[in-house]
Amino acid sequence: xxxxxxxxxxxxxxxxxxxxxxxxxxxxxxxxxxxxxxxxxxxxxxxxxxxxxxxxxxxxxxxxxxxxxxxxxxxxxxxxxxxxxxxxxxxxxxxxxxxxxxxxxxxxxxxxxxxxxxxxxxxxxxxxxxxxxxxxxxxxxxxxxxxxxxxxxxxxxxxxxxxxxxxxxxxxxxxxxxxxxxxxxxxxxxxxxxxxxxxxxxxxxxxxxxxxxxxxxxxxxxxxxxxxxxxxxxxxxxxxxxxxxxxxxxxxxxxxxxxxxxxxxxxxxxxxxxxxxxxxxxxxxxxxxxxxxxxxxxxxxxxxxxxxxxxxxxxxxxxxxxxxxxxxxxxxxxxxxxxxxxxxxxxxxxxxxxxxxxxxxxxxxxx
Amino acid sequence: xxxxxxxxxxxxxxxxxxxxxxxxxxxxxxxxxxxxxxxxxxxxxxxxxxxxxxxxxxxxxxxxxxxxxxxxxxxxxxxxxxxxxxxxxxxxxxxxxxxxxxxxxxxxxxxxxxxxxxxxxxxxxxxxxxxxxxxxxxxxxxxxxxxxxxxxxxxxxxxxxxxxxxxxxxxxxxxxxxxxxxxxxxxxxxxxxxxxxxxxxxxxxxxxxxxxxxxxxxxxxxxxxxxxxxxxxxxxxxxxxxxxxxxxxxxxxxxxxxxxxxxxxxxxxxxxxxxxxxxxxxxxxxxxxxxxxxxxxxxxxxxxxxxxxxxxxxxxxxxxxxxxxxxxxxxxxxxxxxxxxxxxxxxxxxxxxxxxxxxxxxxxxxxxxxxxxxxxxxxxxxxxxxxxxxxxxxxxxxxxxxxxxxxxxxxxxxxxxxxxxxxxxxxxxxxxxxxxxxxxxxxxxxxxxxxxxxxxxxxxxxxxxxxxxxxxxxxxxxxxxxxxxxxxxxxxxxxxxxxxxxxxxxxxxxxxxxxxx
Numbered sequence: 001x002x003x004x005x006x007x008x009x010x011x012x013x014x015x016x017x018x019x020x021x022x023x024x025x026x027x028x029x030x031x032x033x034x035x036x037x038x039x040x041x042x043x044x045x046x047x048x049x050x051x052x053x054x055x056x057x058x059x060x061x062x063x064x065x066x067x068x069x070x071x072x073x074x075x076x077x078x079x080x081x082x083x084x085x086x087x088x089x090x091x092x093x094x095x096x097x098x099x100x101x102x103x104x105x106x107x108x109x110x111x112x113x114x115x116x117x118x119x120x121x122x123x124x125x126x127x128x129x130x131x132x133x134x135x136x137x138x139x140x141x142x143x144x145x146x147x148x149x150x151x152x153x154x155x156x157x158x159x160x161x162x163x164x165x166x167x168x169x170x171x172x173x174x175x176x177x178x179x180x181x182x183x184x185x186x187x188x189x190x191x192x193x194x195x196x197x198x199x200x201x202x203x204x205x206x207x208x209x210x211x212x213x214x215x216x217x218x219x220x221x222x223x224x225x226x227x228x229x230x231x232x233x234x235x236x237x238x239x240x241x242x243x244x245x246x247x248x249x250x251x252x253x254x255x256x257x258x259x260x261x262x263x264x265x266x267x268x269x270x271x272x273x274x275x276x277x278x279x280x281x282x283x284x285x286x287x288x289x290x291x292x293x294x295x296x297x298x299x300x301x302x303x304x305x306x307x308x309x310x311x312x313x314x315x316x317x318x319x320x321x322x323x324x325x326x327x328x329x330x331x332x333x334x335x336x337x338x339x340x341x342x343x344x345x346x347x348x349x350x351x352x353x354x355x356x357x358x359x360x361x362x363x364x365x366x367x
Numbered sequence: 368x369x370x371x372x373x374x375x376x377x378x379x380x381x382x383x384x385x386x387x388x389x390x391x392x393x394x395x396x397x398x399x400x401x402x403x404x405x406x407x408x409x410x411x412x413x414x415x416x417x418x419x420x421x422x423x424x425x426x427x428x429x430x431x432x433x434x435x436x437x438x439x440x441x442x443x444x445x446x447x448x449x450x451x452x453x454x455x456x457x458x459x460x461x462x463x464x465x466x467x468x469x470x471x472x473x474x475x476x477x478x479x480x481x482x483x484x485x486x487x488x489x490x491x492x493x494x495x496x497x498x499x500x501x502x503x504x505x506x507x508x509x510x511x512x513x514x515x516x517x518x519x520x521x522x523x524x525x526x527x528x529x530x531x532x533x534x535x536x537x538x539x540x541x542x543x544x545x546x547x548x549x550x551x552x553x554x555x556x557x558x559x560x561x562x563x564x565x566x567x568x569x570x571x572x573x574x575x576x577x578x579x580x581x582x583x584x585x586x587x588x589x590x591x592x593x594x595x596x597x598x599x600x601x602x603x604x605x606x607x608x609x610x611x612x613x614x615x616x617x618x619x620x621x622x623x624x625x626x627x628x629x630x631x632x633x634x635x636x637x638x639x640x641x642x643x644x645x646x647x648x649x650x651x652x653x654x655x656x657x658x659x660x661x662x663x664x665x666x667x668x669x670x671x672x673x674x675x676x677x678x679x680x681x682x683x684x685x686x687x688x689x690x691x692x693x694x695x696x697x698x699x700x701x702x703x704x705x706x707x708x709x710x711x712x713x714x715x716x717x718x719x720x721x722x723x724x725x726x727x728x729x730x731x732x733x734x735x736x737x738x739x740x741x742x743x744x745x746x747x748x749x750x751x752x753x754x755x756x757x758x759x760x761x762x763x764x765x766x767x768x769x770x771x772x773x774x775x776x777x778x779x780x781x782x783x784x785x786x787x788x789x790x791x792x793x794x795x796x797x798x799x800x801x802x803x804x805x806x807x808x809x810x811x812x813x814x815x816x817x818x819x820x821x822x823x824x825x826x827x828x829x830x831x832x833x834x835x836x837x838x839x840x841x842x843x844x845x846x847x848x849x850x851x852x853x854x855x856x857x858x859x860x861x862x863x864x865x866x867x868x869x870x871x872x873x874x875x876x877x878x879x880x881x882x883x884x
Binding site for chain 1: 698699701702703710716717718720722726730732733734740784
């Protein structure tokens with residue numbers, strides 16, 4: 001049995017670059033799809049299995065909506081409730097996108113909540129105490145987020161501090177800085193009404209922050225799934241050694257991801273301030289857990305095993321629906337949202353672990 | 368080695384089947400190891416031998432509840448603790464040791480420490496036990512030295528000593544799963560001595576290996592696995608090597624090209640005063656189309672050559688690719704100058720396990736598919752499908768997870784990753800380690816073809832026969848220095864091994880005879 005292996009190597013444009021080498025191989029190898037018959041079938045099954053659960057979040061969201069709508073027809077199944085879910089989740093969603101970027105790059109960035117808190121205090125203080133123009137205040141706040149991301153990246157990629165430790169320390173620094181800026185106070189006065197109108201208005205009855213989230217999600221989806229940058233970022237987060245030895249600029253990629261993550265966190269703080277009309281001191285901290293819950297739950301959706309934008313959005317609204325429904329059902333239990341999100345985070349990570357184990361076990365079939 | 372049949376069977380399994388999804392990994396396997404024999408288990412990747420080992424060890428459960436017999440006693444398969452107490456002991460390829468701890472602690476892992484009042488560890492008693500366990504294997508190792516200081520074979524000895532703790536030699540079955548995969552030749556000889564010692568004590572050994580030399584050197588009988596079945600069991604003496612290989616895979620020739628030319632005069636890469644942690648002061652000129660081998664025992668610098676040259680670890684000296692000087696520790700500059708590296712550690716340093724075959728293929732550069740501000744997934748898939756065909760990669764498709772492929776096919780993806788970019792220089796570090804015979808011959812053919820198309824190739828390998836098969840020239844390193852520079856006419860496996868070990872080496876050296884297929 002003779003089977004040709006055609007190979008291209010050598011300098012570009014070399015007409016002799018394509019040679020044909022013959023090597024004697026098993027007859028099966030010559031037929032294109034070689035050897036062991038049952039292998040393709042396994043993969044088909046695998047695909048089916050994966051398809052069954054990659055949209056499970058969507059199905060679950062539909063079920064939740066139906067259950068809460070039947071349960072609470074007068075409070076949950078209303079337009080205002082839907083708007084509340086959309087608007088609340090929009091801000092969580094913006095931080096979550098930052099969180100996802102960090103996670104893809106291999107950094108567990110827990111400074112996103114504190115970064116958001118600082119942005120809230122900063123954007124309020126710049127307007128109320130320094131009487132800066134709202135646009136300038138926004139730009140400076142975003143710059144502070146970028147600076148936080150840059151410092152994180154420096155500590156992680158240059159000083160080689162574990163990301164969790166680096167960003168834990170950064171959180172504490174940011175909390176101190178936010179206190180120093182705002183004096184531990186919520187800033188109520190002096191915030192421009194033009195500024196707040198960008199968070200309070202609605203477009204086609206939908207609160208405008210939802211469009212911010214939508215725009216950013218589209219941008220990030222494009223960046224991650226449709227540009228070389230996204231591909232390289234995924235690779236260097238998943239296996240930095242292999243990525244580096246394939247010639248990818250691993251440190252620079254992580255740097256960009258953390259920079260963007262910092263900017264997104266501070267933007268989330270700005271949007272929250274716009275929406276509330278006041279700079280609520282420390283309000284960003286409570287967004288940390290929901291962001292991680294949505295990010296991890298998102299990594300089991302649409303493209304299981306990978307942090308991805310579409311999955312994140314599905315997870316975000318799944319959690320948003322759950323929280324809203326439970327809060328309406330049990331208004332006297334203020335801890336219900338925390339309980340739900342904590343459970344969701346642990347379940348999401350456990351699901352991810354089980355799915356990964358299954359993939360390994362399936363792969364073992366070839367050993 | 369004479370068969371020492373003690374009458375009964377040390378291990379028997381009957382009608383064992385295992386299905387993963389739609390893949391039948393084992394089909395109705397009957398298999399016996401006689402008491403006191405060294406029984407070799409051979410087969411290509413995917414043949415089912417790993418599955419058998421994993422079932423015996425209790426990692427997997429067989430399809431139907433099955434009973435194995437270990438030295439006459441029944442064992443229900445699929446339970447790790449039961450397998451252990453029945454006397455089945457395993458030394459897996461990664462040894463399951465903790466390199467940063469010393470032998471004493473490693474021996475205590477899993478078996479606990481000798482403790483006195485209040486749970487205090489009785490270190491002195493513990494050290495005595497450890498020393499005794501190792502000396503039974505013929506090793507006198509300082510049990511307080513961390514394992515990182517020890518030779519691979521000494522670490523294997525520790526893993527074996529731990530496996531055999533607390534069991535009588537005659538009541539056990541020791542399973543050695545590819546123990547020599549990362550061992551240089553002289554250490555392999557020491558391992559053999561150890562296995563023979565165990566054999567003489569009456570330990571039954573099941574020896575899994577890719578190396579047929581070892582089978583003939585060590586085993587009494589051999590069982591061949593193919594496509595999930597035990598296709599043949601025979602005394603090694605009655606099964607000539609050619610027949611054994613045919614039984615495993617069918618006849619797969621792995622011969623150099625008849626009409627291969629030496630490299631051109633165009634310089635592809637040059638090293639001046641090249642050095643790393645072990646290597647010092649090495650000069651080399653590598654020409655387009657030339658295949659240069661790097662040989663040497665572990666610790667000679669062979670294992671760091673490619674990585675340091677490529678920029679994976681610090682180095683000294685001047686490295687020039689084409690006519691531009693490249694800084695140390697800059698893999699991205701190497702790639703930009705069309706140099707590729709196939710690292711020795713496939714899983715750690717080369718594969719992105721979470722990604723598909725397609726994404727692993729195109730990892731170093733997707734700019735070709737970046738058109739009209741979109742990453743063209745379709746054009747990428749087309750290129751990858753073509754690569755899969757040309758390199759005959761066995762995969763369900765370009766979108767399959769890279770983890771679903773066998774080691775040999777994963778390795779073809781990594782080699783192909785660079786071939787797609789038409790490299791000027793290709794650095795290969797142990798290119799066929801842990802790869803089955805068929806994939807090995809295919810990878811060798813790929814390397815030939817790349818060289819024929821003008822790529823300059825460096826192959827660092829601990830497999831001397833591989834260097835003989837591939838190289839125009841072999842550099843032999845010893846203690847970090849260039850010890851010999853063998854031209855093709857002299858670069859045969861024996862000569863390479865001889866130069867690598869040196870004549871003043873007082874270690875027992877047995878170079879397994881390379882029997883021609």
